[in-house]
Amino acid sequence: MTETRVPIPTLERLATYLRVLLDLNEGGVETISSQEMEHYSGISAAQFRKDLSYFGEFGKPGVGYSVPQLIECIERILHIDQEQPILLVGAGNLGAALVGYPNFRAHRFRIAAVFDNNFVKIGRPFGELVIEDIARLKEVNAQIGAKLAIIAVPASAAQTVADMLVEAGITGILNFAPTVLKVPPHVFVRNVSFLQELAVLSYHVAEGTEIAQPTGGHRDCAI
Amino acid sequence: MTETRVPIPTLERLATYLRVLLDLNEGGVETISSQEMEHYSGISAAQFRKDLSYFGEFGKPGVGYSVPQLIECIERILHIDQEQPILLVGAGNLGAALVGYPNFRAHRFRIAAVFDNNFVKIGRPFGELVIEDIARLKEVNAQIGAKLAIIAVPASAAQTVADMLVEAGITGILNFAPTVLKVPPHVFVRNVSFLQELAVLSYHVAEGTEIAQPTGGHRDCAI
DNA sequence: TAGATTGTTAATCGATTAACAATC
DNA sequence: TAGATTGTTAATCGATTAACAATC
The missing domain is CATH 1.10.10.10 (Winged helix-like DNA-binding domain superfamily/Winged helix DNA-binding domain)
Structure with a gap:
């Protein structure tokens, strides 16, 4: 071949x-x-x-x-014939939705640990897990050995989290934060962007509806 | 042009x-x-x-x-120069994450109504909204006039919901359910699939790691 | 004017589609 | 064998990249 x-x-x-x-x-x-x-x-x-x-x-x-x-x-x-442990960073609403997502199991993905930097949340239960201190990320993953991680934190924190994940041995990142992550070449990133998806839909549903209106700029938005 | x-x-x-x-x-x-x-x-x-x-x-x-x-x-x-009302169907964990998503506002998307079919949930507050009966979808959207909707229900219910949305005048659907929706040609669908994204990452992080192992099938998975 | 950067055209690249010989 | 359906090759289609004349 x-x-x-x-x-x-x-x-x-x-x-x-x-x-x-x-x-x-x-x-x-x-x-x-x-x-x-x-x-x-x-x-x-x-x-x-x-x-x-x-x-x-x-x-x-x-x-x-x-x-x-x-x-x-x-x-x-797809290498999902064996269970794949995944690290989740960000114990907010989105993180909660992800740990509770029932379809992961059928594809043998398992969220193995959850991290946050909010000391009010650290130590609290989160689904069947307990929220860990983000500072312990590398230490915890030395045990788990996950290669995949999900970033579910605000855009402002995403790059810092990505750096820590790479440091902890993660080579595949699913990024929910609306920002472009800079990672070394051996690390793969997939972005999930609700806003992007909605923007594409918004363009399509409005097609044919538009009224061309000059902005008064140096040139119109010729749409 | x-x-x-x-x-x-x-x-x-x-x-x-x-x-x-x-x-x-x-x-x-x-x-x-x-x-x-x-x-x-x-x-x-x-x-x-x-x-x-x-x-x-x-x-x-x-x-x-x-x-x-x-x-x-x-x-x-992208037609987001004016506020875009969006219907959300599914008041579960994912729905909660979406109504609480802070970045929608910056792009002038607004979740204008939330629907569910669980009568225990109907009437309860959900963020700044109150959960509506899915049966009232068309009626409610007659007021709102939304063109966009988000499906955040289990796969088993997604097609039924899609049919109701189309009936209510929706022409753009953001689908979080892991299923292929059948809709009329004038309706646009964008799918968000965590599983798909993770599967792509899973393939990549494992590349070079694989051990070719015959299954005993009529032919091996030659990977 | 000289330098910088656009908008567009042409060349390249890659993915999808169609067609069909090989095979069960 | 005849009918069905695969795996693959070649043709098509569409998107990205590179290069450059036009323009500020």
């Missing part, structure tokens, strides 16, 4: 396929064709087959794919 | 530029070059200029861009 780089969109879709497959598996479905996957996932059959082709051959021509086997394979590919 | 379709990634980046510009404006910065924007946003200067070019001309050659003017223009483009 040639060393082809896997496109990020392919990895994202893999998670969608897995979700569909887990549902089908619950329902006792044993085999699925790429055509059927298109129906359930909204992703084209050709795309599905192409995505899988980056990792090997998983189907039988004329038959389709074994649901349980494909689940196993995708879980292996 | 020719009728060029604006790429979605361009719209996403627009929100990032806006965030940077708002920060700079706070700091009293009056002018910014595309080069400086690259530094602050991590997005290349060429990309920045190209992105803006879909909407008009906003800079002065040899000088750069006026920060306040560009803020105004981007807000106009």
